[in-house]
Amino acid sequence: MGMGKMITFEGGEGSGKSTQMAFLARSLERAGVDVLTTREPGGTEGAEQIRALLVHGAVDRWPPMSEALMHFAARVDHLEQNILPALDGNTWVLCDRFTDSTLAYQGGGHGLGLDEISVLQQLAIGTFRPDLTFVFDIGVEEGLARAFGRVGSEDRYERMDVDFHRRIRETFLQVARNEPERCVVIDAARGIEEVQQAVRNTVADRFGLDLGADRP
Numbered sequence: 299m300g301m302g303k304m305i306t307f308e309g310g311e312g313s314g315k316s317t318q319m320a321f322l323a324r325s326l327e328r329a330g331v332d333v334l335t336t337r338e339p340g341g342t343e344g345a346e347q348i349r350a351l352l353v354h355g356a357v358d359r360w361p362p363m364s365e366a367l368m369h370f371a372a373r374v375d376h377l378e379q380n381i382l383p384a385l386d387g388n389t390w391v392l393c394d395r396f397t398d399s400t401l402a403y404q405g406g407g408h409g410l411g412l413d414e415i416s417v418l419q420q421l422a423i424g425t426f427r428p429d430l431t432f433v434f435d436i437g438v439e440e441g442l443a444r445a446f447g448r449v450g451s452e453d454r455y456e457r458m459d460v461d462f463h464r465r466i467r468e469t470f471l472q473v474a475r476n477e478p479e480r481c482v483v484i485d486a487a488r489g490i491e492e493v494q495q496a497v498r499n500t501v502a503d504r505f506g507l508d509l510g511a512d513r514p
């Protein structure tokens with residue numbers, strides 16, 4: 299593996315992780331770190347095409363296993379073409395969702411189970427793991443209310459029922475308990491500046507960087 303670090307941003311709908319990822323990217327760049335920001339499903343031309351199949355249309359358009367396989371199909375392309383070359387080139391990769399989302403959404407939400415998704419994970423990406431994962435945790439109703447306030451049509455998962463989203467939240471927290479070295483749970487119900495500070499302090503401590511004080 300290369301010299302760059304990979305940090306992933308995970309959580310349910312409307313947790314603010316994408317906004318916080320952009321803030322952290324700016325802090326790292328100001329500290330002189332080369333940063334690639336990317337997302338899943340997506341991040342390459344082919345993976346973005348797969349994304350379109352997953353985020354639009356009827357909630358029941360795919361069997362859960364087909365969904366899981368599509369997420370991993372997109373992920374392998376993204377990892378091989380984009381993430382691994384960046385890390386090898388000493389670029390830090392900030393990724394909006396990664397495999398933990400498949401554990402939570404397809405494993406927990408759709409009920410395929412963590413063991414089954416872990417088998418796919420092993421086949422698809424082997425032992426590759428992010429260096430650090432933030433799990434943005436927020437109440438399901440609050441998160442969905444935030445998510446529905448956004449414009450756009452990429453709402454297939456948002457339209458799934460509230461119990462689906464409750465299972466996702468529980469599964470993310472379970473994953474964080476299973477891998478406490480890698481995962482840091484962030485209370486995402488707090489104000490945007492407070493969350494930003496928590497994220498930045500965690501990264502500064504973890505990797506021994508000076509990321510400065512609060513700036514807008």
Ligand code: TMP
Nearest residue numbers: 338339369395396399400403404455456
């Ligand atoms: P986004 O809204 O955060 O961009 O993510 C798109 C949707 O895809 C989101 O509702 C979560 C879902 N998703 C999965 O169900 N499994 C996965 O493995 C990933 C990466 C995303």
